[in-house]
Each structure stands twice: as C-alpha cells, then as structure tokens.
Amino acid sequence: xxxxxxxxxxxxxxxxxxxxxxxxxxxxxxxxxxxxxxxxxxxxxxxxxxxxxxxxxxxxxxxxxxxxxxxxxxxxxxxxxxxxxxxxxxxxxxxxxxxxxxxxxxxxxxxxxxxxxxxxxxxxxxxxxxxxxxxxxxxxxxxxxxxxxxxxxxxxxxxxxxxxxxxxxxxxxxxxxxxxxxxxxxxxxxxxxxxxxxxxxxxxx
Amino acid sequence: xxxxxxxxxxxxxxxxxxxxxxxxxxxxxxxxxxxxxxxxxxxxxxxxxxxxxxxxxxxxxxxxxxxxxxxxxxxxxxxxxxxxxxxxxxxxxxxxxxxxxxxxxxxxxxxxxxxxxxxxxxxxxxxxxxxxxxxxxxxxxxxxxxxxxxxxxxxxxxxxxxxxxxxxxxxxxxxxxxxxxxxxxxxxxxxxxxxxxxxxxxxxxxxxxxxxxxxxxxxxxxxxxxxxxxxxxxxxxxxxxxxxxxxxxxxxxxxxxxx
Numbered sequence: 001x002x003x004x005x006x007x008x009x010x011x012x013x014x015x016x017x018x019x020x021x022x023x024x025x026x027x028x029x030x031x032x033x034x035x036x037x038x039x040x041x042x043x044x045x046x047x048x049x050x051x052x053x054x055x056x057x058x059x060x061x062x063x064x065x066x067x068x069x070x071x072x073x074x075x076x077x078x079x080x081x082x083x084x085x086x087x088x089x090x091x092x093x094x095x096x097x098x099x100x101x102x103x104x105x106x107x108x109x110x111x112x113x114x115x116x117x118x119x120x121x122x123x124x125x126x127x128x129x130x131x132x133x134x135x136x137x138x139x140x141x142x143x144x145x146x147x148x149x150x151x152x153x154x155x156x157x158x159x160x161x162x163x164x165x166x167x168x169x170x171x172x173x174x175x176x177x178x179x180x181x182x183x184x185x186x187x188x189x190x191x192x193x194x195x196x197x198x199x200x201x202x203x204x205x
Numbered sequence: 206x207x208x209x210x211x212x213x214x215x216x217x218x219x220x221x222x223x224x225x226x227x228x229x230x231x232x233x234x235x236x237x238x239x240x241x242x243x244x245x246x247x248x249x250x251x252x253x254x255x256x257x258x259x260x261x262x263x264x265x266x267x268x269x270x271x272x273x274x275x276x277x278x279x280x281x282x283x284x285x286x287x288x289x290x291x292x293x294x295x296x297x298x299x300x301x302x303x304x305x306x307x308x309x310x311x312x313x314x315x316x317x318x319x320x321x322x323x324x325x326x327x328x329x330x331x332x333x334x335x336x337x338x339x340x341x342x343x344x345x346x347x348x349x350x351x352x353x354x355x356x357x358x359x360x361x362x363x364x365x366x367x368x369x370x371x372x373x374x375x376x377x378x379x380x381x382x383x384x385x386x387x388x389x390x391x392x393x394x395x396x397x398x399x400x401x402x403x404x405x406x407x408x409x410x411x412x413x414x415x416x417x418x419x420x421x422x423x424x425x426x427x428x429x430x431x432x433x434x435x436x437x438x439x440x441x442x443x444x445x446x447x448x449x450x451x452x453x454x455x456x457x458x459x460x461x462x463x464x
Contacts, residue, residue: 011298011303011325013275013299013301014275014301014303017275017276017279017301018279020276021276021279047326112403112406113429115406115407115408115431116406116407117327117328117377117407118207119207119328119377119378119408119431120207120208120209120210120250120408120431120432121207121208121210121250121461122206122207122208123206137463139462139463140463141208141461141463143280143281145328146328147328163206164206164207185279186279186280186281186303187279187280188245188279188280188464189279189464190463190464191279192279
C-alpha cells in the first residue's frame with residue numbers, strides 16, 4: 001500500500017489523482033500507524049514550515065516518517081515535504097526533520113523583475129543519475145511554487161538543480177528518500193513519468 | 206530561468222464553455238472538459254476556469270466540471286467567478302483547483318483576500334482585477350479604475366492602489382484584465398500591465414485583448430507580464446496553443462517547449 005501523508009498541508013487530492021493516472025493506488029492518511037505499515041510513502045506539502053512541523057510533531061507523524069525511512073521503504077517528498085526534511089528553515093526560523101543535512105533559505109533578489117515566489121515552469125538539470133529522474137532530458141521543465149529554497153550541505157545529496165538568478169537544489173535524495181522542490185503532479189507528462197518511476201522504485205540508487 | 210506562461214481562460218456558464226465579448230453577449234462554444242484536455246495535450250502551461258453562471262444554485266455544476274478536469278489535466282488549474290468566502294474557495298480546492306481567483310467580492314470586502322490566503326496559502330490566491338481607463342485625476346492618479354460586476358459597476362478605486370493593497374493582503378498573483386481591450390482582439394493594454402507589473406513583486410498575468418501572436422509577444426516583453434492569458438484566439442481555432450508557444454519561442458521569449 002502507498003500512502004500520502006496528510007498533515008493539513010493543503011491540496012493532497014491533486015497528488016492522489018496524478019498517482020491514479022500512473023496506476024499507483026495511494027491512500028491519503030493522517031494516521032501514523034498507516035504510515036508505519038505502508039510499502040511506500042509520499043510526503044507532500046504546501047504552506048509554511050512552522051505550522052507543518054507543529055502538525056507533524058503533534059500527531060507523532062514525524063516519528064512514523066523517520067521509522068519508515070529507516071526501514072528502507074521508498075519515500076518521496078514534494079515541495080514543503082522536501083524543505084522540512086532538511087535541518088532548519090528560515091521560514092518561521094524553524095528546526096525541521098534533519099533527514100538530509102542542510103538549510104532552507106528565503107529567496108531574496110536585488111533585481112525587482114525576479115518575482116517571489118518562484119512560480120511557474122523552470123528547467124530541471126540532472127546532476128547525478130537517479131532511478132526517479134531517468135528519462136528527463138535537457139530542456140524538460142517542471143512546475144514550481146515556492147518562496148524558500150533548499151540548500152543541502154553535501155553536494156552528494158543534490159540530484160538536480162534549477163536556476164532562479166542563481167542555482168538551487170531542485171531534487172535531493174539520500175538512500176531510499178528522494179524529494180523534489182517542484183510539483184510532479186502539476187508538471188504534465190514529465191511529472192507523471194517521475195511518479196510512475198516512483199511506483200516501481202525499490203528504494204535503491 | 207523561469208519560462209513565461211501561456212494560460213487559457215475558459216469562461217463557463219451552466220457547465221458549458223462561453224466567451225464574452227466586452228463582457229456581454231456570451232455565446233456557448235463547447236464542452237470545457239474536452240477543451241481543457243485538448244489544450245493540455247498541446248502544451249498549455251496553466252488553465253483558468255471562470256464561472257459566469259448567473260444563478261448560485263447551479264454552482265455545483267462548476268464543481269463537477271473542475272473535478273472532471275482535475276482528473277485528466279496535470280497542470281495548474283485556477284478557478285474563479287463568484288468566490289465570496291473561504292468556504293467557496295475550499296470547495297473549489299477540494300474539487301481540484303490549485304489556485305482560487307477572487308474578484309468582485311474582494312473589492313467589496315478586501316479581507317476576503319487575507320482570509321483565503323490564510324486558509325489555502327498566499328501562493329494559491331489570485332487577485333483578478335477588472336480595470337477600465339479613466340481620466341487621470343486626484344481620485345485616479347494612475348488613470349485606471351477598478352470595476353466589478355463584469356465591468357458594469359465602477360468602484361471609485363484606483364487600480365494601482367488596489368494592486369498594491371491586494372499584494373499586501375496576501376494575494377500570490379495578479380490578473381490584470383482590461384475591460385477596454387477585452388474581446389477586441391486588438392492587443393493587451395500594455396501601459397496598464399507594465400505599470401502594475403512594476404509596482405508589485407508578485408507575478409502578473411495579462412488578460413484581455415489578445416488577437417494575434419504579436420500581442421502576446423508585446424505583453425510578455427514591453428508589458429512586463431509573467432504570463433499571458435488567451436481565450437477566443439484559441440477557442441475558435443484561429444491559433445493552437447503550440448503554435449503560439451512556438452511563435453514566442455522563435456521570437457526569443459523563454460517558453461516551456463517540451464511536454
């Protein structure tokens with residue numbers, strides 16, 4: 001069974017619909033027990049780091065998520081899901097899950113033409129191969145909506161990057177955990193392909 | 206680098222596609238779900254549904270349309286028209302809308318923007334502004350005024366002030382709809398669009414007046430818009446989505462070209 005973690009993080013049905021489209025039956029759940037017993041887990045999220053962490057920790061979902069990752073099962077983080085998997089976020093000055101070493105910083109530009117949030121389609125450049133990124137070609141674009149960006153400490157955890165004034169990590173991973181800053185569920189066919197690969201991923205890379 | 210977006214707007218009345226010309230004489234032109242699928246397959250970057258159903262007891266038809274589209278179309282989907290409360294916004298979100306457009310009700314009660322932003326996130330609230338050109342004067346220093354009710358009711362509010370206020374209240378994006386240009390196919394209101402785009406840090410979508418590919422080029426360059434919204438020029442088959450994107454790409458505008 002695949003579960004999508006519900007922690008009051010917004011519109012999860014779009015993730016679920018995209019999973020259905022690629023033949024992955026996924027249940028939305030707020031119950032840490034369901035997550036503990038899941039074969040694979042999707043950890044999505046929009047909203048703010050502070051309220052997300054309060055909600056996760058308040059329900060014990062943070063512990064369940066760490067357990068399922070420690071058990072080696074495939075876990076896919078999306079957007080805020082990625083951001084709160086690092087150590088700390090400038091958003092609400094929040095300590096986060098610490099699954100991957102690094103911080104989340106706020107976009108800040110001198111150029112007034114660069115809008116915040118970073119919203120729209122942008123290119124994702126693969127830095128190192130990963131089973132979930134297979135088939136992505138130069139020029140393929142994904143849909144982003146975020147005002148903060150991830151900055152992992154170790155380049156080994158960065159699988160893809162995207163340019164918005166400067167380069168930021170748009171896909172990160174460590175063993176059986178993988179996460180994207182972009183929204184595969186809103187990124188047309190290339191996004192669906194990534195979800196289809198997650199369906200078949202055994203958690204190794 | 207972020208691509209410019211091509212957005213198609215589908216006006217829906219009683220569950221059917223309609224296109225307004227200067228907001229009156231709407232005319233049915235087909236099935237919105239079918240059109241949405243067609244544009245998605247042809248590389249559209251984002252979809253907007255605008256519910257122009259007159260009677261509120263038919264609103265469930267719109268939720269049904271949104272739900273059907275969300276099952277088949279995997280790009281951002283924005284829905285507006287008659288959103289008056291957080292409950293309206295939440296219903297549409299559950300049906301599958303990513304972003305919610307607020308318009309008239311927000312002009313009458315600006316807190317609607319902050320309430321919705323709080324409930325569903327800043328980035329998901331789009332402030333849609335219907336704007337008409339007026340004499341520049343003390344009341345309208347920008348020379349543009351906000352109107353509501355499909356352009357029929359002038360509100361005595363300066364467009365530039367309203368854009369800034371909307372951003373402050375938590376809108377994540379602005380739609381600048383010129384009612385002078387809407388339906389004319391003579392081009393977007395470039396002066397208005399550029400003025401508002403320069404006044405805010407959030408993305409700006411230009412709307413109203415597109416008739417030729419050159420108009421899109423103009424508004425995405427001179428007009429400083431982040432996205433161009435089209436309706437009749439694609440609905441009636443004069444141009445396809447991919448043709449427009451190819452044209453813009455060939456002119457040097459950064460567009461998403463693989464899908």
